[in-house]
Amino acid sequence: QKEVEQNSGPLSVPEGAIASLNCTYSDRGSQSFFWYRQYSGKSPELIMSIYSNGDKEDGRFTAQLNKASQYVSLLIRDSQPSDSATYLCAVNQRDSSYKLIFGSGTRLLVRP
Amino acid sequence: AAGVIQSPRHLIKEKRETATLKCYPIPRHDTVYWYQQGPGQDPQFLISFYEKMQSDKGSIPDRFSAQQFSDYHSELNMSSLELGDSALYFCASSFTNTEAFFGQGTRLTVV
Numbered sequence: 569q570k571e572v573e574q575n576s577g578p579l580s581v582p583e584g585a586i587a588s589l590n591c592t593y594s595d596r597g598s599q600s601f602f603w604y605r606q607y608s609g610k611s612p613e614l615i616m617s618i619y620s621n622g623d624k625e626d627g628r629f630t631a632q633l634n635k636a637s638q639y640v641s642l643l644i645r646d647s648q649p650s651d652s653a654t655y656l657c658a659v660n661q662r663d664s665s666y667k668l669i670f671g672s673g674t675r676l677l678v679r680p
Numbered sequence: 681a682a683g684v685i686q687s688p689r690h691l692i693k694e695k696r697e698t699a700t701l702k703c704y705p706i707p708r709h710d711t712v713y714w715y716q717q718g719p720g721q722d723p724q725f726l727i728s729f730y731e732k733m734q735s736d737k738g739s740i741p742d743r744f745s746a747q748q749f750s751d752y753h754s755e756l757n758m759s760s761l762e763l764g765d766s767a768l769y770f771c772a773s774s775f776t777n778t779e780a781f782f783g784q785g786t787r788l789t790v791v
Contacts, residue, residue, distance in 0.1 A: 600777060611770055611782040612723065656722060660777045666711050666728040667736035668772070668780055673722050 571595060572659050574671035582679050587644040589674050591657030594638070600660035601633055603642045605653045606673070612656055616642060647678045682706055684773050684783035692789045693761050701756040701786045705773030711735070712754045713772040713780060714746055723770060729754060730776070761790045 581587045604612035616631040618624045624631045630643040654673040685704040711730045715723035725738035729748035748754045774780040
């Protein structure tokens with residue numbers, strides 16, 4: 569079992585729709601959770617961080633964390649074609665750990 | 681705002697040669713991470729440093745070594761290069777283990 573799991577997709581949504589991306593992690597002691605966006609051949613770009621249970625909203629993005637279910641999600645509202653990219657979930661397992669582990673990413677396609 | 685700087689951006693080496701990749705973290709960031717990303721794959725954690733000390737190790741081959749210097753820049757040294765080492769190599773920096781920001785990467789091609 570991978571430490572961080574994501575559905576590889578592609579997830580295809582029409583322009584203007586809500587895209588929902590999901591991630592599960594195996595280490596119950598994980599403390600910090602991040603979503604990165606990566607365009608092909610480019611470096612990962614941080615879009616959201618979340619540290620406590622619940623929702624965190626930033627513009628069109630909402631991150632949701634449920635530590636009991638070991639589940640993190642990212643909602644993208646009013647999806648735009650420019651949102652088409654691979655979305656990587658990353659987990660930092662413990663406070664004393666400097667080991668940011670990535671999932672395999674979900675490819676999102678937003679259809680005009 | 682200052683970002684993570686990596687050099688060189690592109691590197692072509694022959695098999696069995698040695699390569700050195702450099703990373704300059706964001707000022708005041710005390711943690712550096714190194715990742716390897718092959719085509720169509722997620723970033724694989726190699727190694728990290730916190731306050732110039734090695735912190736965690738991932739799937740880093742014995743042929744690779746890394747260190748963080750007194751000015752917080754880091755170098756990844758890769759010896760006896762193999763064709764399979766061809767990949768994008770990313771460095772990221774953070775303040776402790778909060779949000780990590782990535783550099784633009786070094787594309788290594790081994791021929």
